[in-house]
Amino acid sequence: MGGLTVMRALKARLPGENLLYLGDTARLPYGTKSADTVTRYAVQAAKALIARDIKMLVVACNTASSVALPILETAFAPLPVIGVIGPGASAAVAATDDGPIAVIATEGTVKGGAYVRAIQALSPRMPVVQQAAPLLVPLAEEGLISGEIARLAVERYLTPLLATVPRPKVLVLGCTHFPALKQTIAAVAGSDVTLVDSAETTAKAVEQALKSAGLLNVGSGGVAQFLATDAPDRFANVGETFLGSPIDPGSVEVVDL
Amino acid sequence: MGGLTVMRALKARLPGENLLYLGDTARLPYGTKSADTVTRYAVQAAKALIARDIKMLVVACNTASSVALPILETAFAPLPVIGVIGPGASAAVAATDDGPIAVIATEGTVKGGAYVRAIQALSPRMPVVQQAAPLLVPLAEEGLISGEIARLAVERYLTPLLATVPRPKVLVLGCTHFPALKQTIAAVAGSDVTLVDSAETTAKAVEQALKSAGLLNVGSGGVAQFLATDAPDRFANVGETFLGSPIDPGSVEVVDL
Numbered sequence: 001m002g003g004l005t006v007m008r009a010l011k012a013r014l015p016g017e018n019l020l021y022l023g024d025t026a027r028l029p030y031g032t033k034s035a036d037t038v039t040r041y042a043v044q045a046a047k048a049l050i051a052r053d054i055k056m057l058v059v060a061c062n063t064a065s066s067v068a069l070p071i072l073e074t075a076f077a078p079l080p081v082i083g084v085i086g087p088g089a090s091a092a093v094a095a096t097d098d099g100p101i102a103v104i105a106t107e108g109t110v111k112g113g114a115y116v117r118a119i120q121a122l123s124p125r126m127p128v129v130q131q132a133a134p135l136l137v138p139l140a141e142e143g144l145i146s147g148e149i150a151r152l153a154v155e156r157y158l159t160p161l162l163a164t165v166p167r168p169k170v171l172v173l174g175c176t177h178f179p180a181l182k183q184t185i186a187a188v189a190g191s192d193v194t195l196v197d198s199a200e201t202t203a204k205a206v207e208q209a210l211k212s213a214g215l216l217n218v219g220s221g222g223v224a225q226f227l228a229t230d231a232p233d234r235f236a237n238v239g240e241t242f243l244g245s246p247i248d249p250g251s252v253e254v255v256d257l
Numbered sequence: 258m259g260g261l262t263v264m265r266a267l268k269a270r271l272p273g274e275n276l277l278y279l280g281d282t283a284r285l286p287y288g289t290k291s292a293d294t295v296t297r298y299a300v301q302a303a304k305a306l307i308a309r310d311i312k313m314l315v316v317a318c319n320t321a322s323s324v325a326l327p328i329l330e331t332a333f334a335p336l337p338v339i340g341v342i343g344p345g346a347s348a349a350v351a352a353t354d355d356g357p358i359a360v361i362a363t364e365g366t367v368k369g370g371a372y373v374r375a376i377q378a379l380s381p382r383m384p385v386v387q388q389a390a391p392l393l394v395p396l397a398e399e400g401l402i403s404g405e406i407a408r409l410a411v412e413r414y415l416t417p418l419l420a421t422v423p424r425p426k427v428l429v430l431g432c433t434h435f436p437a438l439k440q441t442i443a444a445v446a447g448s449d450v451t452l453v454d455s456a457e458t459t460a461k462a463v464e465q466a467l468k469s470a471g472l473l474n475v476g477s478g479g480v481a482q483f484l485a486t487d488a489p490d491r492f493a494n495v496g497e498t499f500l501g502s503p504i505d506p507g508s509v510e511v512v513d514l
Contacts, residue, residue, distance in 0.1 A: 026294045027284050032398075034488035037283045135406075138395040141289075149392075149409045156406065231291035 001028060001141055001235075002176030003060030004242035006084060009203035010058070011224060014210075016217035019224045021060075022049055023239070024257065026229035029137050031106025031175060035067040038108060042068040044257040046076060048227070055215055058206055059083040062175050062198070063106050066114030080209055085109075087205040088172055088198030089118035093126065095194045096169045100127040102161050102193075104185075105174030107132040115174055129164045133157040133175070140180040143241050150181060154188045162189065172196045180241050226252045258285060258398055258492075259433030260317030261499035263341065266460035267315070268481060271467070273474035276481045278317075279306055280496070281514065283486035286394050288363025288432060292324040295365060299325040301514040303333060305484070312472055315463055316340040319432050319455070320363050323371030337466055342366075344462040345429055345455030346375035350383065352451045353426045357384035359418050359450075361442075362431030364389040372431055386421045390414040390432070397437040400498050407438060411445045419446065429453045437498050483509045 007021050022045050024030075030038050042064040046057055057079055059065045059072065065083030073081045092101045103115045110132040119128050135153045144150050162168055171193050173179055179197045186195055210216040228235040232252035239247045264278050279302050281287075287295050299321040303314055314336055316322045316329065322340030330338045349358045360372045367389040376385050392410045401407050419425055428450050430436055436454045443452055467473040485492040489509035496504045 026290060032491070033283060034491070037487050134399055135395055135401065138392055142391055144392065149406060149413065152406045152409065230294050234289070234291070 001025070001238055001242055002137070002178075002180075004239050005176050005179045005197075005199040006058065006060035006202050007224070008242070008244050009199040010206060011222075013203040013207055014217075015222055016219040017210075017222045018217075019222060020049060020052060020054060020227070021224065022227040022229075022255070023235055024229050025231070025235050027257075029106070030061055030063040031108050031137055032134060033063075033108060035108065035112060038064055039068040039071055041257070042072060043075060046072055048255055048257055050076060050079065054079070056206065056210065057081045058202065060176060060202070062088075063108040066105075066109045066112040080213060082202065082206055082209060084176065084198040084202045085114050085118050085174075087201035088174065088196055089115060089122060091196045091198070091201040092170050092172050093119055093122045095196060098126075099170065100129055100164055100166065100168045101170045101172060102164065102168035103128060103130040103172040103174045104133040104136070104157055104161065104178065105130065105172075106137065107134055109174055115172060129161060129168065130174075131157050131161040133178070136181055137175065137177045140177040140241065141238055143238075145181050145241070146184050150184045151188065154181065154184050158185070158188050162193065168193060170194045170196055173198065177242070227255045228252050229255060229257055258282070258495055258499055259394070259435075259437075261496050262433050262436045262454075262456040263315065263317035263459055264481070265499070265501050266456040267463060268479075270460040270464055271474075272479055273476040274467075274479045275474075276479060277306060277309060277311060277484070278481065279484040279486075279512070280492055281486050282488070282492050284514075286363070287318055287320040288365050288394055289391065290320075290365060292365065292369060295321055296325040296328055298514070299329060300332060303329055305512055305514055307333060307336065311336070313463065313467065314338045315459065317433055317459070319345075320365040323362075323366045323369040337470060339459065339463055339466060341433065341455040341459045342371045342375050342431075344458035345431065345453055346372060346379060348453045348455070348458040349427050349429050350376055350379045352453060355383075356427065357386055357421055357423065357425045358427045358429060359421065359425035360385060360387040360429040360431045361390040361393070361414055361418065361435065362387065362429075363394065364391055366431055372429060386418060386425065387431075388414050388418040390435075393438055394432065394434045397434040397498065398495055400495075402438050402498070403441055407441045408445065411438065411441050415442070415445050419450065425450060427451045427453060430455065434499070484512045485509050486512060486514055
């Protein structure tokens with residue numbers, strides 16, 4: 001579901017592109033699953049999209065990006081494949097000279113260490129601290145994005161993380177669900193911490209890659225289509241929190257991976 | 258994962274039985290999925306267990322019991338199949354003459370209305386009120402079973418439900434995850450509300466059914482075996498909260514459904 005935050009950024013930045021979104025709602029969440037299982041599911045999802053003749057694949061999930069990106073790139077070459085970790089890491093490094101950079105993400109993303117590697121590939125001495133924030137995923141999906149429960153859950157994860165000395169200057173929202181909780185996260189983190197939301201930076205990377213490849217459709221007229229692996233009603237209902245605009249359940253096509 | 262609360266009750270009551278547990282950890286949670294998807298997954302899980310020569314199938318999940326029980330019974334007859342809803346409904350009806358009976362459960366269980374039907378099949382005029390409590394599932398899985406976040410989440414669901422007039426006398430924990438939060442739920446509900454945990458009542462129903470069929474192994478010496486569809490480490494780690502005793506990750510066999 002969180003990938004819809006990336007979809008929103010892509011729609012806003014690339015109004016001329018036809019966007020085809022697949023939400024693996026039957027098997028979500030990916031964040032608590034093993035790397036092997038997430039990779040297997042990501043390959044199945046990619047195949048279903050490629051069968052519909054896409055020109056680029058965006059992996060709009062931090063967990064899948066962190067474990068499956070190289071395999072997807074190799075398996076489906078020469079199709080361009082863009083994940084959310086690289087753009088998020090670039091934006092984080094651009095936002096601070098000396099850090100530390102803090103990352104909140106799913107259990108799977110934290111365990112895999114992909115943000116640490118991506119950030120330190122760009123800035124080898126940059127200190128990076130990370131914290132799994134698993135409860136924020138269901139909170140976002142239940143629409144509990146503000147209020148006392150959301151604030152306490154965010155504090156639970158951020159308080160130890162931001163107690164790092166020196167205090168982190170940048171906080172990467174390393175899960176596509178977390179932008180839904182951005183206001184609560186910003187309030188808890190305080191104004192001295194810059195939040196990096198990889199949705200916007202991923203949309204920029206996609207635009208750049210399409211431009212370089214001569215594949216960019218300018219103009220407006222792009223169409224958005226939604227596929228899901230489970231009930232369209234729930235997808236449309238929960239999805240609105242993340243997409244920021246309504247989804248017509250009648251327009252959601254159910255696919256079986 | 259929640260099914261392990263039923264496993265615990267079965268182990269305690271039937272020490273002579275060999276118990277084979279399958280946790281579909283790759284595709285959990287079931288509580289937010291559609292009836293069709295849960296039914297498909299439940300049939301796959303049942304087939305995997307039946308291939309290992311079981312004498313009875315216990316559906317240790319309220320969501321799967323509420324949507325898939327008749328299909329499982331028909332598909333695998335004459336294998337005895339026991340779900341958790343019937344025993345929970347019996348215990349609730351036994352605990353009050355006039356109700357109301359309140360039920361907290363997953364979104365899928367509430368939507369399907371199986372508890373309302375099962376309770377009113379036993380006591381046609383019994384008033385039943387229900388409330389989906391989706392956040393309690395990840396709270397239990399993250400081990401956040403007490404403390405302020407757990408209390409606020411429980412209050413969020415129970416306060417409107419227990420404001421029913423007349424006040425409910427019985428509260429059914431209609432999801433196998435919820436017994437992990439029993440103390441917090443009891444504290445919020447107050448001592449005038451009787452909690453019904455279907456794990457214990459299901460274990461009694463299983464014992465009765467085995468006895469009737471002449472299949473009961475008395476004595477001790479029963480062995481417990483665990484199968485999971487994803488990472489054994491996480492299964493063992495999270496499972497301890499629900500089983501109430503440690504699980505050796507090395508003993509968990511990974512199966513693919």
